[in-house]
Amino acid sequence: MAKRTTVxxxxxxxxxxWTAISLTIGLAVFFAVYLTYSGGESPISAESSxxxxxxxxxxxxxxxxxxxxxxxxxxxxxxGIIVAQTAQETPITPEIAPTNTPQTVAQVQVQQVEPTNPxxxxxxxxxxxxxxxxxxxxxxYSTDFNPDTQRIWMNDVKALGLPxxxxxxxxxxMEPEKGEYLWGKLDLALPIAQEYxxxxxxxxxxxPEWAREPNADFTNEGPPANDQDLxxxxxxxxxxxxxMIHAIEVWNETNLIREWGASTGVSATDYVQxxxxxxxxxxxxxxxxxxxxxxxxxxxxxxAENGITLVVDDMLYVDQLLAAGVLDHxxxxxxxxxxxxxxxxxxxxxxxxxTTAVFRGPxxxxxxxxxxxxxxxxxxxxxxxAGGTQKLCVTEFGWASVEDLDGxxxxxxxxKDNTLQEQATWIVEALNNMExxxxxxxxxxxxxxxxxxxxxxxxxxxxxxxxxGPNFSKRPAFDAITRWSAERAQTQ
Numbered sequence: 001m002a003k004r005t006t007v008x009x010x011x012x013x014x015x016x017x018w019t020a021i022s023l024t025i026g027l028a029v030f031f032a033v034y035l036t037y038s039g040g041e042s043p044i045s046a047e048s049s050x051x052x053x054x055x056x057x058x059x060x061x062x063x064x065x066x067x068x069x070x071x072x073x074x075x076x077x078x079x080g081i082i083v084a085q086t087a088q089e090t091p092i093t094p095e096i097a098p099t100n101t102p103q104t105v106a107q108v109q110v111q112q113v114e115p116t117n118p119x120x121x122x123x124x125x126x127x128x129x130x131x132x133x134x135x136x137x138x139x140x141y142s143t144d145f146n147p148d149t150q151r152i153w154m155n156d157v158k159a160l161g162l163p164x165x166x167x168x169x170x171x172x173x174m175e176p177e178k179g180e181y182l183w184g185k186l187d188l189a190l191p192i193a194q195e196y197x198x199x200x201x202x203x204x205x206x207x208p209e210w211a212r213e214p215n216a217d218f219t220n221e222g223p224p225a226n227d228q229d230l231x232x233x234x235x236x237x238x239x240x241x242x243x244m245i246h247a248i249e250v251w252n253e254t255n256l257i258r259e260w261g262a263s264t265g266v267s268a269t270d271y272v273q274x275x276x277x278x279x280x281x282x283x284x285x286x287x288x289x290x291x292x293x294x295x296x297x298x299x300x301x302x303x304a305e306n307g308i309t310l311v312v313d314d315m316l317y318v319d320q321l322l323a324a325g326v327l328d329h330x331x332x333x334x335x336x337x338x339x340x341x342x343x344x345x346x347x348x349x350x351x352x353x354x355t356t357a358v359f360r361g362p363x364x365x366x367x368x369x370x371x372x373x374x375x376x377x378x379x380x381x382x383x384x385x386a387g388g389t390q391k392l393c394v395t396e397f398g399w400a401s402v403e404d405l406d407g408x409x410x411x412x413x414x415x416k417d418n419t420l421q422e423q424a425t426w427i428v429e430a431l432n433n434m435e436x437x438x439x440x441x442x443x444x445x446x447x448x449x450x451x452x453x454x455x456x457x458x459x460x461x462x463x464x465x466x467x468x469g470p471n472f473s474k475r476p477a478f479d480a481i482t483r484w485s486a487e488r489a490q491t492q
Contacts, residue, residue: 126288127199127246128331131391133435135485136164136201137467138396138447141189150188153449154196156468160478161485164246165193166201166395166444171233172208172221178229181236190244201247201292201444203395204234204278205259213263220261223251223270227277234278238285247290247442249334249395250278253297255317257310265308268320272329279329290442292393293326295334300369315368318379322386332393332441335379338465339372339399341417344430348374359414372397372430380439391441397430398446399423400464404475407458415464424480431484445481 137157142149157165167189174182193200209216211224224230238245254260254271262270271294279291296314303311312320326333342351342362348371353363362370369375376392383390400415401423402408408415418426427445434440451466458464467478 128288128290131441133440134164134442135162135431135481136166136442136444137162138444138450139165139167139189140447140450140453141167141185143453145184145188147188147192150192151196154192154198156448156478157198158196160448160467160481161489162445162481163197164199164201164442164444165448166203166249168252169202169204169237170206171204171211171230172206174237175208175233176210177208178210179232183240186237186241190241194244199246200244201249201290201393201395201442202245203249203252204230205252212261215263217261217263220258222259222261223274227274230274231277231281234281235285238282238289242286245289247292247332247393248278248282249292249294249393250275250330251294253336254294255296255299255312255314257308259297265304265310266312266317267309268312268317268326269324272321272324272326275326276329290331290393291329292332292395292442293321293330293334295336295393295395296321298337298369298375300367313369314375315378318382322382322388327383327386327388327390330390333379333383333388333390335376335392335394336396337372337375337394338397338446339426339430340370341414342370342372343422343426344372344433346371346373354417357414357417359417361414373433376434376440377437380437391439393442393444394434394440395442395444396446397427397443398465399426400461401475402458402464404469404473405456405458405464408464409459409461412461412464420469420476423475424477427477428480428484431481 137160139153139157142153169186174185176182190200206221207224207230209218211226211229212218212222213225216222216225234248251271251274252259254268255266257266260266260271264270275293282289282291296312296317298314299311300313300315301311302309302313302316340362341354341357341359346352346362348362348366348368351362351366351371357363361367368378376394379392383392399418399422400412401418401420402412402415403418403420431443434443445467446465447462447467449466449468450460450462451470452468452472454460454463456463456470467475467481469475
């Protein structure tokens with residue numbers, strides 16, 4: 001009996017001890033769980049709060065444009081001076097956490113299910129990189145300085161379907177005294193062109209008297225005595241209008257004394273020296289701008305007086321430009337041709353005789369300068385033979401007609417031979433030819449609105465080329481160009 005009592009006592013003691021141990025272990029587990037999740041979060045919510053790697057922002061794959069002020073300039077917040085970066089950006093690669101960390105599985109799972117980054121967007125091309133054929137038109141700024149009138153002209157350009165305009169920038173008018181600028185014309189025209197998404201080709205001409213040689217003949221327009229004065233003007237203009245000028249033609253018809261009125265006469269070498277300074281200035285400020293050499297006038301003659309060269313045959317002048325190194329300082333070779341009274345596909349040697357034509361030059365005095373096609377083709381061949389790859393920028397072309405005008409300009413008898421329908425047909429034919437030839441970059445139609453701006457004065461030599469006829473009527477060429485642009489857009 002005593003032995004049985006002792007066994008029972010041992011069992012009770014073991015049960016009490018086991019219970020105590022179980023309670024102790026239970027309390028320990030409870031406090032461990034409590035300390036681990038004391039913020040009131042469940043194990044599921046805690047797991048979901050594991051930090052995942054941040055997906056990096058895709059980096060551009062191509063060149064980027066970074067604002068940069070030239071060292072010689074004072075930084076200004078409203079000056080858009082740019083240079084192109086050529087180095088590729090290295091994409092950022094997300095790092096995977098080490099395998100012994102609790103985040104590894106979550107990170108790998110996320111990377112497996114997330115889509116790959118989309119391809120980086122293609123960088124916007126600078127104007128100088130957009131080498132496909134483009135049509136443009138000459139537009140004179142609104143002479144009343146009325147923004148609403150200027151928008152009428154821009155609406156016409158949009159209706160024509162043309163992405164570029166050309167405008168003349170007369171330096172003499174805009175800087176009448178050194179460092180004193182009258183920007184009203186550009187303040188009007190450039191922001192409105194930008195508003196319409198239209199690119200601008202600016203033709204810089206006519207040095208002011210203060211910048212000319214002291215003994216210059218001011219009855220002729222001419223270059224500066226010091227090329228740095230032109231560089232200063234270009235710098236002031238381009239820093240005032242960032243991203244608003246996309247191409248610059250440096251001067252105009254420099255094989256004529258009336259445009260290059262230097263005391264030493266016409267000189268291709270002197271012109272190329274000025275172009276070198278202008279090109280360097282433009283590219284230092286905005287390397288995306290297309291620099292165009294001055295287009296020669298198709299003359300076909302050489303004239304000199306008292307040992308001073310007044311006119312140089314454009315074919316000879318092109319040779320002189322090439323010999324002086326013009327191709328080292330230009331993106332595009334400037335050219336002009338206003339087609340007289342023959343079509344744009346005619347070669348000068350084989351022009352069919354038009355017995356009804358009043359003006360007989362192309363038929364009885366055959367010469368390359370009469371022919372639109374022969375002139376441009378010869379320029380392109382000369383550039384290629386000189387080792388150049390530059391295309392032509394035809395900064396003026398068109399056909400004059402006075403069919404709806406009362407009179408004609410002196411020396412423009414050929415304008416009487418051209419009907420308005422021929423004007424329309426030949427402009428479109430020329431556009432198609434230039435695009436198909438492959439050696440023309442920009443083709444600028446001469447002109448949109450000089451006639452209404454000049455009151456349709458038939459004695460002014462710009463009026464017969466205008467697309468706007470008397471009483472603001474649209475000449476047939478306006479509608480023909482509109483159709484050409486629309487048909488071309490459908491095939492591109």
